[in-house]
Amino acid sequence: MPNLTLEDIAKQAGVSRSTVSRVVNNNPNVNENVRKHVQDVIITTGYHPNPAARSLASQRSWMIGLVLPRSVSNFFIDPYFPRLTQGVALACNQYNYTLGLFLVETKEDEKRIFPRISRKGLLDGILLQTAPMSDNFIDSLVESDFPVVVAGRPFNNHDVSYIDVDNINAANQAVHHLIRLGYTRIATITGRMNSTAGIDRLEGYRKAIREQGWDVDDGLIAEGDFSEKSGYSAMQHLLPLKPDAVFVASDTMAFGAIRAVQEAGLHVPNDISFIGFDDLPIAAQSDVKLTTVRQPIVQFGARAVETLIDLIDNGTKPTRRIIMDTELVIRDSCGALQKYVDKTKLENVNNYGSALIY
Amino acid sequence: MPNLTLEDIAKQAGVSRSTVSRVVNNNPNVNENVRKHVQDVIITTGYHPNPAARSLASQRSWMIGLVLPRSVSNFFIDPYFPRLTQGVALACNQYNYTLGLFLVETKEDEKRIFPRISRKGLLDGILLQTAPMSDNFIDSLVESDFPVVVAGRPFNNHDVSYIDVDNINAANQAVHHLIRLGYTRIATITGRMNSTAGIDRLEGYRKAIREQGWDVDDGLIAEGDFSEKSGYSAMQHLLPLKPDAVFVASDTMAFGAIRAVQEAGLHVPNDISFIGFDDLPIAAQSDVKLTTVRQPIVQFGARAVETLIDLIDNGTKPTRRIIMDTELVIRDSCGALQKYVDKTKLENVNNYGSALIY
DNA sequence: GTGAAAGCGCTAACAG
């Protein structure tokens, strides 16, 4: 079967090209009987409009791009980006958008990809993962008024739309949870300090410590890079300082840290308690069930797409800022379930933010 | 800066639209001086051709689609698909193709996506992950002569190009490795039996047992579904049968199985040995370092893209079949390193296929 | 080696 055109359908239905176009695009200005008839022809022939022609004529491609810059694409092994991608992809299905995926690994890739996508014709809009290197790109997009939503707070104060989770507040709540459980030497393992997520989670930790009236002890802050390995070695640095609890900026690092604790012959949560960040699927299944901050990643992706479509349809100004809430998921690693077997009391402990007990 | 067109460049360069087009497309029939001049204008103005117009005129979109059907998109949490996607994306960068990502989750998605992509205009070719449900789709693609490469052997004998790893041989080697180490009650935990990977890995297990002159004991075959949980419960079924070694069809399941063993108070590999499949990053970092079959996933994705481009450029017939080799990675869980501290002897044990010792 | 001209298949005024 050759590829049918509007013209073919028009002929077969005995109407003009425009009418068929109207039917295809659900334009209300069509007689109901005519519409029915044309729809029949479309269905029986299996006609589908040519996207390229449609793009060219309407100046809309119904395609958006998800751009994951160099520094994060290595992390594609990390479950975060796949799940984000999943949320984005499913939202695209829902809104009838095609998703273009751009992993920018090398400077080469950057040179080839950026000009292609930042010009009208291929994409209607861009979803850009925040990253240290992406600032220049953000600037040029903002300047050209191209619809763009940044996933994660960008570094500089671009006047750009973005969506993020409330990292500061999430970390703050997690640390307050540890404080209420009675821990007094609370350490933290941070994410990369060149990521806003890393920076904000540390800030939340600091804030909680200060709010408790304590001094922040920089010795209890160990820097990681979100990897299991970095969690492991950060914990090795912390162990001699004898913290009784650790807030870790990602589950992956938390598992590394717990490994270090166990290798040292200590037990979680009896000797040291942990709270992670992400709520990966393994967090609930692992040896030590992890208390952690759940990010609504999939919904986050969906929300990002919706915001982008809003920008495409209604203009990029004013810029939108979406901050999504997180949830503290209480399991074994923080020791709460041991201290408060009576869940009523536990609820009481959690009289801040939203918390779940599994 | 408004979006420039060929016409604009032509005017500025004092030549015709055709000439600029030739320069852009590296057509040799252009005077060298003219070419230089036009290129200068293109660079200084920052011109980039409009992809939609180009697609429409040339009937090529320079875009390929990666289609992950319903039954696998749930598994997007599994590291396999993200890494496959990564390999595909990077290869697309390299060959200047745009990658469209299609996660088919619901029947709805299917209805919306398939007509859009199986018609010329949006994609030049499709990379389709094999799955139980995809057979119909494969048939219609094959029939319409649309360029398609299936990732993983499809179920039926479609005359379609596909790329797969040699699952039978990989499993066979792994089980032979266990046999040579002296184990005599070798069980297996299979993948989904509605996936060709699951079927083939079981076949490789059976073949090795038979080659050893043993009878296959169906009681020692426990079915899983590639998830951690299913590995755990499959192992619980196997434990009473006292196997001394288990070949598991995925690392994820192997970790579940090991968890079951440890909860039963037994030790790996002292009491029971394991070989997994995939070589996930955690395989080398976990508590018990996993002996496993390494799949070259990223290269697999790249190779798939190259094959697809070959089909696009040179026609879909004859169909191509690419089978990629795997590698047995020997670590702690199979007990080889304990039995053969002397690596020379170990090399000797591995005088089949390719094996690595970490 | 270069330019003119005819589409690619669709959308979107505009006229009726």
Next chain:
DNA sequence: CTGTTAGCGCTTTCAC
């Protein structure tokens, strides 16, 4: 409500 017409920005014969 419907058809005619003029493009969208590019590639690709076809003359010269």
